[in-house]
Amino acid sequence: MNVQEIEALRKEIKDYTEAHLLPFWSKRTIDKEYGGYLTHFDEFGNDSGTDEKSLIAQTRSVFTYSQAYRHGFGGPIMKEMAEHGVKYLIEKMWDEKNGGFYWMMDRKGNATNKQKIGYGHSFVIYSLSEYTLATGDPIGLEYAEKTFDLLQKYAVDTNLGGYWEFFSEEWELMGAGSPGGDRKTLDVHMHLMEAFTTLYEASGKEVHRRKLKESIDILIQKIMHPVYGTGVPQFWADWSVAPQIKFDIVWGWDRFAEGGQKASAVDNTSYGHNSEFGWLLMQALRIGKFPVSDYMDNLKKAFYHSMEHGIDWEFGGVFVEGSHDGQVYDKEKEFWQQAEMLIGMADAYILTKDQDFLKAYRQVHRFVFDKMINFNTGEWWPLLTREGEPIWRHMSHSWKINYHNVRSMILSYEKLGEAAKVLANSN
């Protein structure tokens, strides 16, 4: 690619995000009656009526509007939307008695599942820190810090390291198996790194930087594959690899074989996740002022594996998942992996100056704009065939909200700007 091509892609992103993607949300997500956000929309963008407000969808929405506002996307309404969601989170979803946030509400604001879930709390910290960074309103950071303190108290395994993830309403560790109390996951630890990065950016406190550094070390030393540097999804308490099972409390819309276990339960890695890990790690190192050189090998392994095995050079986009040594298991195209590949490939180019990453970026970008975006609504399809035909058709539900794709558009726009400068200087 040349600089002009990069600038054309940036313009495409900016125009789409301002004219289609953010308006999709600003038109319909605010629940004026009961507070918080409506987050269930069908393929036509109509409210599908599902009677739930999930901690994930509410916090991710707060992140999205806060980040858009901080980065100059979407105008002042983004700030109002973020404030609206923060009010709901604190007034309705905060558990005054036990501390922490309920996992699931009905639309009217009654808690329907009061369990305390690590994944959800990582997004509380991330979104409320971003909210304070964007608006200056200290209430976000106040609750982000409270939530950080609760995780330190209840979630850490002080012997074997890392964080437990599934708790009862009263923060008691859940039992073994599908309740999840005997497993540690890549997902939660990656999102804790993401959350602690933004928390430290907002607070400047040493303890937040220290726990950020430890979360990086957990990922590098315990979670990423020792040979391939790719993400391993699930572990036992002692960090031996556990078969990848479906938990009772799900936080994604994932596919498992009969019996709730992945077909390739112990040799499975997600290209989109590895790319996301790479750019989140770069962000963590930047904010924490940790030396990038100490992690260069980890960054390269994650980015190259994603690019070399995950990119579909024929039909565009990125595959879902495959083995650590590079065999592709699932060639369909899911929304969030596309989003995370865009940011990661742009960052990988900036890091390495290897132009193959720009080609990979373009390969995903074109697939997103030509296939993934449903321009009838402005939002993305959740899942396409390898060639690009919709398989699932909803525009949003509790596990598909705007966090991945809005963030991807904002950060790809910015990182491509940086990439263009790198490219101009390297010619």
Added chain:
Amino acid sequence: MNVQEIEALRKEIKDYTEAHLLPFWSKRTIDKEYGGYLTHFDEFGNDSGTDEKSLIAQTRSVFTYSQAYRHGFGGPIMKEMAEHGVKYLIEKMWDEKNGGFYWMMDRKGNATNKQKIGYGHSFVIYSLSEYTLATGDPIGLEYAEKTFDLLQKYAVDTNLGGYWEFFSEEWELMGAGSPGGDRKTLDVHMHLMEAFTTLYEASGKEVHRRKLKESIDILIQKIMHPVYGTGVPQFWADWSVAPQIKFDIVWGWDRFAEGGQKASAVDNTSYGHNSEFGWLLMQALRIGKFPVSDYMDNLKKAFYHSMEHGIDWEFGGVFVEGSHDGQVYDKEKEFWQQAEMLIGMADAYILTKDQDFLKAYRQVHRFVFDKMINFNTGEWWPLLTREGEPIWRHMSHSWKINYHNVRSMILSYEKLGEAAKVLANSN
């Protein structure tokens, strides 16, 4: 030994403790002018005038008087003495701004060292929990729980497990070397197990039991010698053995070679400490309702090593320290190791029914009553030659207070009662 002999030893303990040991303290430790306890007394029991009140001495005193009251020793004045100390701890030593307790005060109540030290905070939790158990006053448990929460937030190494121990006033981790920020110790982790046992006994909360279990596992899996089951004093972050150095903030009165390093810096274990570990572990298992059978091997190794290598069968008492494989380095007799051996040997007999432990108990008991107790005052000498002549002569200072010996008298009295029943049933 037979049952009559055991009962005679019990009577000797009870008479001495009520008539000499506790009166030593009730006569002179209350500081009516500035609050808290006076804790510096010379060989004649006169106030030596040292202008300091240490977190260790204040909290250990609270423990002593609370425990005595709970176990029916010393009469109602013990309760008043405990209350007096708790008031001082909370009103003068609690850091309102940063949370946690100051490390060192002058007599008048000005903080002279505001650092936050893990060792001191383990004794805060231990003593304030015991205080609530003894008196029913909830303020003890309230501050014990606050302190537990602070340790979970600031002290845990969430990657490699265990607790960091040395912090600044604002809970920032100290630097490497003698400031102590790069080391983990047996001492702190053993005292955290001790503290969490009593905290859980007082609170009944699942999170306290869970962290108690994790503290046990840290000791068993990381700290005790993999072959000998004996305590290894110091470690690096990753739990490889670190040379045993003297820290800037000392919490004991220990002897180091020039340069602040132990002569045998990486092969050194304390018999008294191992015996203390054994009986504290038995107490932790009892309170936490964890199966003793899972830890039988660890308990036996600790107790047998102490008995077989630490007991001085010629002059009585227990030696200071030696190598893990049984060579004795230091044959002098220090006060606290005697105290901890008494409790441990009694518990070891109850656990194993091996009468050699009763012989070991007697060997230490006689040395204590015939040599260690300074009957002119009622308190113990701090350090004797192997044969039993005083080397150090102070009765108390910041690192020698009444926690080891009063606790030893109370628990030896009770455990000997249990041992007598075991012995009667085994004949």
